[in-house]
Amino acid sequence: MSVSNNRDSFGSKFGIIAAAAGSAVGLGNIWKFPYITGQNGGGAFLLIYLLFVFLLGIPVMISEFSIGRRGQRNVFGSFKAISPGTPWYFVGIMGVVAAFVILSFYSAVAGWTLEYIVKSVTIGFGNQSTQQLGDAFQNFLVHPIRPIIWQLVFMTITAYIVIGGIKNGIEKYSKFLMPLLVFFLLVLCVRSITLPNASKGLAFLFKPDFSKVTIKTVLFAMGQAFFSLSLGMGALITYASYFRKTDNLGRTALNVSLADTFIAVLAGVVIFPAVFAFNIEPTAGPSLVFITLPEIFSHIPMGNLFGLIFFILLAVAALTSTVSVLEVVVAYFSEELRINRLKATILASVSISVLGVLASLSFGPLSDIKLSGKTIFDMLDFLASNILLPLGGMLIVIFVGWYLNKSTLFDEVSNGGELKAGYFPIYRFIVRFIAPLAIAAIFIYSVFYGSLG
Numbered sequence: 001m002s003v004s005n006n007r008d009s010f011g012s013k014f015g016i017i018a019a020a021a022g023s024a025v026g027l028g029n030i031w032k033f034p035y036i037t038g039q040n041g042g043g044a045f046l047l048i049y050l051l052f053v054f055l056l057g058i059p060v061m062i063s064e065f066s067i068g069r070r071g072q073r074n075v076f077g078s079f080k081a082i083s084p085g086t087p088w089y090f091v092g093i094m095g096v097v098a099a100f101v102i103l104s105f106y107s108a109v110a111g112w113t114l115e116y117i118v119k120s121v122t123i124g125f126g127n128q129s130t131q132q133l134g135d136a137f138q139n140f141l142v143h144p145i146r147p148i149i150w151q152l153v154f155m156t157i158t159a160y161i162v163i164g165g166i167k168n169g170i171e172k173y174s175k176f177l178m179p180l181l182v183f184f185l186l187v188l189c190v191r192s193i194t195l196p197n198a199s200k201g202l203a204f205l206f207k208p209d210f211s212k213v214t215i216k217t218v219l220f221a222m223g224q225a226f227f228s229l230s231l232g233m234g235a236l237i238t239y240a241s242y243f244r245k246t247d248n249l250g251r252t253a254l255n256v257s258l259a260d261t262f263i264a265v266l267a268g269v270v271i272f273p274a275v276f277a278f279n280i281e282p283t284a285g286p287s288l289v290f291i292t293l294p295e296i297f298s299h300i301p302m303g304n305l306f307g308l309i310f311f312i313l314l315a316v317a318a319l320t321s322t323v324s325v326l327e328v329v330v331a332y333f334s335e336e337l338r339i340n341r342l343k344a345t346i347l348a349s350v351s352i353s354v355l356g357v358l359a360s361l362s363f364g365p366l367s368d369i370k371l372s373g374k375t376i377f378d379m380l381d382f383l384a385s386n387i388l389l390p391l392g393g394m395l396i397v398i399f400v401g402w403y404l405n406k407s408t409l410f411d412e413v414s415n416g417g418e419l420k421a422g423y424f425p426i427y428r429f430i431v432r433f434i435a436p437l438a439i440a441a442i443f444i445y446s447v448f449y450g451s452l453g
């Protein structure tokens with residue numbers, strides 16, 4: 001049975017990097033990274049984060065690429081193809097469940113970016129006090145309909161791209177959207193670092209102050225690296241199943257990780273100088289982007305234009321990520337239920353949207369439904385980010401490090417011996433020993449810490 005011959009695939013190296021970096025670069029970089037960095041002491045957090053990206057993130061990414069390209073199927077099918085007759089396919093099922101859960105709450109936040117795009121061109125941010133901007137955000141969140149409409153619009157755009165397939169959908173749009181994103185980010189960087197007192201913000205981001213570092217900082221950095229690089233749920237396994245046999249997995253992982261890190265740092269360079277220029281606390285948390293930034297836009301010349309650029313940037317970043325998460329479920333449905341891509345996409349997006357609507361409503365009408373103090377949104381986020389992703393990531397490295405033959409793994413990483421892959425011994429050592437232990441640490445800590453919080 002040679003399904004692989006009829007499978008869609010990426011058409012170019014740049015397309016692969018744009019799509020995989022598109023998955024990695026998302027709300028995690030532009031919304032989450034700056035506020036977590038702000039809350040965890042700035043430069044010291046950044047340094048620890050970088051350490052995890054290189055020590056842990058890249059090896060896990062190479063492992064996901066190896067599974068996907070070897071398996072040539074969706075995340076469930078890939079595990080089944082590589083390890084027939086074993087229960088490893090369960091890791092694939094977990095990946096599909098994680099994708100389902102992530103997309104349900106992620107699409108809610110992605111929808112907020114659309115509200116703010118419209119806001120920048122209609123009423124704008126000018127002449128409003130911080131209080132008013134905060135109230136506006138709050139009123140929007142609790143509204144029973146508006147956030148849901150935007151969420152569904154966002155899901156529809158995501159589904160539209162996914163229906164197009166790999167080459168003519170995901171790759172085509174990523175190749176256009178990712179350069180656009182970098183361009184917008186650079187425009188905003190220039191604006192931000194030319195504000196008065198910008199250097200204070202840069203110092204906050206780049207000057208490590210280790211007195212702020214605790215065990216919590218270290219584990220947060222590890223969790224963030226994981227989420228930001230799209231690891232642990234099979235998004236990159238699914239994408240790699242569309243790679244060609246000649247694509248260099250190690251180099252691709254390095255490029256994607258560098259791009260993701262570079263963009264997270266640039267997002268910090270946009271946000272912190274602006275925050276310090278207006279004497280705002282950098283520790284605002286999740287509202288940093290939706291309240292603090294509009295406040296800044298209300299003060300600078302052409303603020304509405306920069307606001308518009310910023311929220312388009314955020315939407316674009318989110319879109320290439322939601323596309324990759326939806327593709328995990330669509331590939332699974334279409335290959336395992338043997339239905340066509342159109343049907344699979346409709347089935348996946350409609351069912352995810354049902355859960356998504358509940359996540360959105362949990363800020364307003366459903367805010368009273370709580371389990372151990374967590375709303376539906378918080379529960380879904382917790383389940384995905386603190387349980388499914390770390391557990392999935394740990395099982396992936398154990399699978400690659402301990403179950404897969406050394407020669408099979410080398411074959412994949414070196415393209416059948418075509419590439420030298422001199423890093424192989426150290427890579428395999430990390431995957432066998434360091435990564436499982438380190439991820440187990442995040443997992444145990446976050447379950448414990450999360451259950452306290």
Ligand code: PFF
Pocket residue numbers: 023024025026027028029102227228229230231233234235236321322324325
């Ligand atoms: N990496 C994305 C971000 O940083 O926003 C989020 C994400 C996408 C997580 C895909 C997990 C995933 F599989």
